Amino acid sequence: MANDSRMASESERHQRGLASLASITGGTGTAVVESLKDIAPDLAEWIISFSYGDVMSRPGLDLRSRQFATVAALTAMGTAAPQLKVHLAGALNVGCRPSEIVEVILQMAVFAGFPAAINAINLAREVFQERGITV
Amino acid sequence: MANDSRMASESERHQRGLASLASITGGTGTAVVESLKDIAPDLAEWIISFSYGDVMSRPGLDLRSRQFATVAALTAMGTAAPQLKVHLAGALNVGCRPSEIVEVILQMAVFAGFPAAINAINLAREVFQERGITV
Amino acid sequence: MANDSRMASESERHQRGLASLASITGGTGTAVVESLKDIAPDLAEWIISFSYGDVMSRPGLDLRSRQFATVAALTAMGTAAPQLKVHLAGALNVGCRPSEIVEVILQMAVFAGFPAAINAINLAREVFQERGITV
Amino acid sequence: MANDSRMASESERHQRGLASLASITGGTGTAVVESLKDIAPDLAEWIISFSYGDVMSRPGLDLRSRQFATVAALTAMGTAAPQLKVHLAGALNVGCRPSEIVEVILQMAVFAGFPAAINAINLAREVFQERGITV
Amino acid sequence: MANDSRMASESERHQRGLASLASITGGTGTAVVESLKDIAPDLAEWIISFSYGDVMSRPGLDLRSRQFATVAALTAMGTAAPQLKVHLAGALNVGCRPSEIVEVILQMAVFAGFPAAINAINLAREVFQERGITV
Amino acid sequence: MANDSRMASESERHQRGLASLASITGGTGTAVVESLKDIAPDLAEWIISFSYGDVMSRPGLDLRSRQFATVAALTAMGTAAPQLKVHLAGALNVGCRPSEIVEVILQMAVFAGFPAAINAINLAREVFQERGITV
Numbered sequence: 001m002a003n004d005s006r007m008a009s010e011s012e013r014h015q016r017g018l019a020s021l022a023s024i025t026g027g028t029g030t031a032v033v034e035s036l037k038d039i040a041p042d043l044a045e046w047i048i049s050f051s052y053g054d055v056m057s058r059p060g061l062d063l064r065s066r067q068f069a070t071v072a073a074l075t076a077m078g079t080a081a082p083q084l085k086v087h088l089a090g091a092l093n094v095g096c097r098p099s100e101i102v103e104v105i106l107q108m109a110v111f112a113g114f115p116a117a118i119n120a121i122n123l124a125r126e127v128f129q130e131r132g133i134t135v
Numbered sequence: 136m137a138n139d140s141r142m143a144s145e146s147e148r149h150q151r152g153l154a155s156l157a158s159i160t161g162g163t164g165t166a167v168v169e170s171l172k173d174i175a176p177d178l179a180e181w182i183i184s185f186s187y188g189d190v191m192s193r194p195g196l197d198l199r200s201r202q203f204a205t206v207a208a209l210t211a212m213g214t215a216a217p218q219l220k221v222h223l224a225g226a227l228n229v230g231c232r233p234s235e236i237v238e239v240i241l242q243m244a245v246f247a248g249f250p251a252a253i254n255a256i257n258l259a260r261e262v263f264q265e266r267g268i269t270v
Numbered sequence: 271m272a273n274d275s276r277m278a279s280e281s282e283r284h285q286r287g288l289a290s291l292a293s294i295t296g297g298t299g300t301a302v303v304e305s306l307k308d309i310a311p312d313l314a315e316w317i318i319s320f321s322y323g324d325v326m327s328r329p330g331l332d333l334r335s336r337q338f339a340t341v342a343a344l345t346a347m348g349t350a351a352p353q354l355k356v357h358l359a360g361a362l363n364v365g366c367r368p369s370e371i372v373e374v375i376l377q378m379a380v381f382a383g384f385p386a387a388i389n390a391i392n393l394a395r396e397v398f399q400e401r402g403i404t405v
Numbered sequence: 406m407a408n409d410s411r412m413a414s415e416s417e418r419h420q421r422g423l424a425s426l427a428s429i430t431g432g433t434g435t436a437v438v439e440s441l442k443d444i445a446p447d448l449a450e451w452i453i454s455f456s457y458g459d460v461m462s463r464p465g466l467d468l469r470s471r472q473f474a475t476v477a478a479l480t481a482m483g484t485a486a487p488q489l490k491v492h493l494a495g496a497l498n499v500g501c502r503p504s505e506i507v508e509v510i511l512q513m514a515v516f517a518g519f520p521a522a523i524n525a526i527n528l529a530r531e532v533f534q535e536r537g538i539t540v
Numbered sequence: 541m542a543n544d545s546r547m548a549s550e551s552e553r554h555q556r557g558l559a560s561l562a563s564i565t566g567g568t569g570t571a572v573v574e575s576l577k578d579i580a581p582d583l584a585e586w587i588i589s590f591s592y593g594d595v596m597s598r599p600g601l602d603l604r605s606r607q608f609a610t611v612a613a614l615t616a617m618g619t620a621a622p623q624l625k626v627h628l629a630g631a632l633n634v635g636c637r638p639s640e641i642v643e644v645i646l647q648m649a650v651f652a653g654f655p656a657a658i659n660a661i662n663l664a665r666e667v668f669q670e671r672g673i674t675v
Numbered sequence: 676m677a678n679d680s681r682m683a684s685e686s687e688r689h690q691r692g693l694a695s696l697a698s699i700t701g702g703t704g705t706a707v708v709e710s711l712k713d714i715a716p717d718l719a720e721w722i723i724s725f726s727y728g729d730v731m732s733r734p735g736l737d738l739r740s741r742q743f744a745t746v747a748a749l750t751a752m753g754t755a756a757p758q759l760k761v762h763l764a765g766a767l768n769v770g771c772r773p774s775e776i777v778e779v780i781l782q783m784a785v786f787a788g789f790p791a792a793i794n795a796i797n798l799a800r801e802v803f804q805e806r807g808i809t810v
Contacts, residue, residue, distance in 0.1 A: 009684060032523070039503075039533065039540040040526045042733075043511050043519075050725050051245045051519055054717075061238035065203050069239045072204035073211035073246050076653075078349030079483030080246075080520035098309075103196035104204045106313050110186045111208050111215075113616075113653040114313075114321055115350035118302070121310045128309065135309040144279060167658070174638075174668065174675040175661045177324075178646050178654075185320050186654055193312075211518075213754030214618030215655035233714075241718050248481075248518040249718075249726055250755035253707070256715045263714065270714040321650045331643035335608050339644045342609035343616035343651050346788075348484030350651075368444075373601035374609045376448050380591045381613050381620075383751075383788040384448075384456055385485035388437070391445045398444065405444040414549060447594075455590050456785045463582075466778035473740050474747035474779045478786050481748035485786075508736035509744045515726045516748050516755075572793070579773075579803065579810040580796045583781050583789075591789055619753030620790035 010049065017053025024056060024063065024090045032086065067091035071104050075120035076112035084120060088127040098128055098135045145184065152188025159191060159198065159225045167221065202226035206239050210255035211247035219255060223262040233263055233270045280319065287323025294326060294333065294360045302356065337361035341374050345390035346382035354390060358397040368398055368405045415454065422458025429461060429468065429495045437491065472496035476509050480525035481517035489525060493532040503533055503540045550589065557593025564596060564603065564630045572626065607631035611644050615660035616652035624660060628667040638668055638675045685724065692728025699731060699738065699765045707761065742766035746779050750795035751787035759795060763802040773803055773810045 021029045036044040056066060067090050074084040091101050101124060109117035128135065156164045164182075171179040191201060202225055209219040226236050236259060244252035263270065291299045299317075306314040326336060337360055344354040361371050371394060379387035398405065426434045434452075441449040461471060472495050479489040496506050506529060514522035533540065561569045569587075576584040596606060607630050614624040631641050641664060649657035668675065696704045711719040731741060742765050749759040766776050776799060784792035803810065 010688075013685075036523065036526060039530055040507055040511060042729075043514065043522060043526060046511075046514065046725070046729065047519060047523075050721070050729070054721065054725070055242055055245050058238060058241075058717075061235050061242075065200060065235070065239070066242060068200050068204050069207035069242055070246060073207045073243060074520065076208035076212050077247065077483075077520075078347075080524065082524065083246075083520040100196050100200070102310055103193060104200070106193075106310060106316075107190055107196075107201060107204055108208060109313065109316065109653075110190050111205060111218075111653045111655060112212065113649075113651045113656075114317060115344065115347075115353040115651060116653075117313060118306065118317075119350065119352065121306060121313060125309055145283075148280075171658065171661060174665055175642055175646060177328075178649065178657060178661060181320070181324065181646075181649065182654060182658075185316070185324070189312075189316065189320070209655065212618070212655075213752075215653075215659065217659065218655040237715055241715060241721075244518075244718065244721065246518045246520060248514075248516045248521075248755075249722060250516060250749065250752075250758040251518075252718060253711065253722075254755065254757065256711060256718060260714055325647055325650050328643060328646075331640050331647075335605060335640070335644070336647060338605050339608050339612035339647055340651060343612045343648060346613035347616050347652065348482075353651075370601050370605070372445055373598060374605070376445060376451075376598075377595055377601075377606060377609055378613060379448065379451065379788075380595050381610060381623075381788045381790060382617065383485075383784075383786045383791075384452060385479065385482075385488040385786060386788075387448060388441065388452075389485065389487065391441060391448060395444055415553075418550075447598075451590070451594065455586070455594070459582075459586065459590070460782055460785050463778060463781075466775050466782075470740060470743050470775070470779070471782060473744050474782055475786060477744035477748045478751035478783060482751050482787065488786075505736050505740070508733060509740070511733075512730055512736075512741060512744055513748060515730050516745060516758075517752065576793065576796060579800055580777055580781060583784065583792060583796060586781075586784065587789060587793075614790065617753075617790075620788075620794065622794065623790040 013049040013053035014045070015053075016057050017048035017051070020052040020057035021048060024052070024067070024094060025086055026089065026093050028086050028089055063094040064091075064096050067094050067096055068100070068104050071101060071120075072108060075105050075108040075116055078112070078116045078119065081119070081123060085123050085127055088124050089131075092127070092131065092133075098124075098133050102135060148184040148188035149180070150188075151192050152183035152186070155187040155192035156183060159187070159202070159229060160221055161224065161228055163221050163224055198229040199226075199231050202229050202231055203235070203239050206236060206255075207243060210240050210243045210251055213247070213251045213254065216254070216258060220258050220262055223259050224266075227262070227266065227268075233259075233268050237270060283319040283323035284315070285323075286327050287318035287321070290322040290327035291318060294322070294337070294364060295356055296359065296363050298356050298359055333364040334361075334366050337364050337366055338370070338374050341371060341390075342378060345375050345378045345386055348382070348386045348389065351389070351393060355393050355397055358394050359401075362397070362401065362403075368394075368403050372405060418454040418458035419450070420458075421462050422453035422456070425457040425462035426453060429457070429472070429499060430491055431494065431498050433491050433494055437487075468499040469496075469501050472499050472501055473505070473509050476506060476525075477513060480510050480513045480521055483517070483521045483524065486524070486528060490528050490532055493529050494536075497532070497536065497538070503529075503538050507540060553589040553593035554585070555593075556597050557588035557591070560592040560597035561588060564592070564607070564634060565626055566629065566633050568626050568629055603634040604631075604636050607634055607636055608640070608644050611641060611660075612648060615645050615648045615656055618652070618656045618659065621659070621663060625663050625667055628664050629671075632667070632671065632673075638664075638673050642675060688724040688728035689720070690728075691732050692723035692726070695727040695732035696723060699727070699742070699769060700761055701764065701768055703761050703764055738769040739766075739771050742769055742771055743775070743779050746776060746795075747783060750780050750783040750791055753787070753791045753794065756794070756798060760798050760802055763799050764806075767802070767806065767808075773799075773808050777810060
């Protein structure tokens with residue numbers, strides 16, 4: 001597969017990334033990428049072509065599992081609140097149930113401590129409220 | 136549900152935790168818990184009754200998703216190699232495919248950087264080899 | 271002791287946790303727990319019965335030392351500002367002198383770097399000012 | 406050299422630190438130090454005499470490289486936004502080009518993940534805008 | 541006090557630091573400092589004169605509390621196993637009871653997650669065994 | 676530039692990455708990449724084409740500054756010892772003087788604490804000894 005992907009043109013990676021970004025993050029992720037284009041246009045492009053075109057769009061794992069993994073990691077790290085908000089919304093976008101997202105966050109109390117879980121729950125509440133979701 | 140769980144006796148939490156620990160981690164997790172009983176028996180008990188009895192055994196999320204979340208978090212944190220090995224094996228135990236586990240780790244390159252992903256892949260190789268798994 | 275605690279009913283853990291939470295964090299911790307009950311009631315219950323009922327209320331270490339340990343850890347981690355504020359107030363509640371709290375934070379410059387210490391001092395100033403404390 | 410520095414009087418360390426702090430951070434760092442003097446005057450003094458007097462003013466590495474190193478570390482850590490802003494401005498003060506600062510931040514996507522790089526770019530934008538810099 | 545310490549000669553800081561280092565870490569800390577003198581003699585000197593001469597030897601907090609704070613922080617950080625071993629021994633040296641040290645580590649399960657606590661308990665076991673201590 | 680890079684074929688990224696990887700890390704980085712090809716061939720390819728082909732080979736910052744930034748970040752993070760060793764050697768490969776590398780590590784005591792600096796100095800000693808370098 002490495003060989004195949006090496007054959008892909010940059011344009012294909014970009015198109016695949018844009019589609020993946022839109023399907024996972026909706027308008028939010030696209031807005032983040034746009035906002036970076038003033039002083040870091042290549043970071044914006046890497047998010048599209050590498051993060052989403054190469055990684056997040058890979059077929060070997062379903063999108064729900066990918067978002068559970070991302071929510072878990074960003075909750076545990078505790079250093080990426082804006083990105084966690086984007087991916088909590090992204091989890092909803094790809095079909096994760098709100099109660100499942102809460103489960104992933106609660107599980108992080110075991111592995112990264114209660115402050116990490118509490119802070120992520122507070123971000124989840126914001127995201128759920130913006131969508132009119134009650135758990 | 137909070138009320139219900141408050142009614143559960145400690146003995147029920149302990150039994151539920153032991154069963155969950157065994158089903159996820161096999162003998163490895165049990166051995167870790169046993170090893171703690173010399174100087175930290177209550178930490179051992181909390182792993183059983185809280186981490187597994189209260190958290191990991193909850194019905195609201197399937198075990199495969201729970202293990203993807205744990206592998207993602209421990210890969211991203213980069214401070215818990217022994218626990219990551221236990222949970223890489225645990226992911227296999229609950230039916231995660233080796234290729235899916237690799238996907239979760241690869242995805243962490245995006246969120247926590249390449250060193251985190253590389254170090255976790257090297258632990259996954261050890262776990263796969265111990266099981267005779269080739270990806 | 272593990273055996274003893276296994277005998278304890280959930281109701282006892284809950285009551286002991288509520289008392290410990292109130293004595294350490296005053297109304298602040300209780301308010302945090304209440305705020306979690308909308309989307310994560312079991313996280314709220316775990317804070318009461320596990321974090322405070324099982325751990326923080328243990329007799330083997332005095333409350334002042336427990337709060338020094340918590341302030342040190344949250345200062346060093348740098349990812350838990352809201353919880354650090356709660357536990358800076360909690361340190362005052364259990365009899366830590368403001369000057370001792372400052373000492374713990376200053377010591378973290380050695381182990382976790384100056385940014386960690388500076389950010390924690392700025393949170394301590396907020397907590398002290400809310401209490402009308404001058405150091 | 407250790408012997409030599411041991412001979413230096415505290416007053417020399419303090420003076421050298423003040424000069425280094427001023428040359429790197431301009432008025433911003435001095436203001437941070439002043440703000441600490443109410444409850445942590447010795448932390449303020451350590452920043453002057455140790456961080457700047459002993460470390461940042463050492464002759465063995467040029468100031469541009471020192472600021473690239475600081476920006477890289479604080480970007481990767483993700484727990485020190487206020488200090489990262491001070492040192493992004495400091496990087497400009499010692500002659501780092503805005504485009505070079507952006508390069509250091511972008512490089513951190515590889516080593517610490519995209520969220521770390523994105524958050525730092527957003528702080529860099531604030532610093533550049535305050536200076537009227539366009540990249 | 542900032543003024544007073546500024547008057548202290550470097551020689552006084554060095555002597556005070558050596559005494560503090562010896563009283564807290566015994567021969568172990570001194571050996572670490574010695575080992576650094578080949579390629580980083582000034583780091584060795586800073587550990588003596590700043591970390592121990594300026595910070596750890598301050599009178600405003602008792603040595604037991606200082607060691608509880610250090611053990612808590614290094615346990616929570618999870619990135620400093622060699623230093624945690626030195627300070628677990630240091631805690632014993634200044635009169636912390638083994639059972640109290642275990643309490644501090646257990647408490648970190650709440651704030652930094654179970655892997656952090658488990659890894660620190662395993663280091664504590666090594667230190668206790670080297671001293672012939674049973675808990 | 677974003678547009679230009681999007682035009683580049685995957686083959687060009689791969690070739691540019693291989694050249695950059697070889698010039699920075701010598702045989703060591705290439706060996707790491709080879710070792711990943713059994714279970715994570717695409718991670719290996721991303722290191723070549725993204726980390727080195729897209730990022731590390733960019734013209735806007737000199738290689739010495741890039742390695743100072745990487746050494747600073749990995750020292751501060753404290754979770755990537757194998758990668759730090761590779762990049763300490765890489766720093767030497769691109770012309771950083773051993774004494775300058777030591778300076779970058781020492782500076783991290785200020786921003787990430789003394790344990791981070793001490794652990795990195797110990798890795799630097801290993802790398803220097805393998806090269807027969809004395810500082």
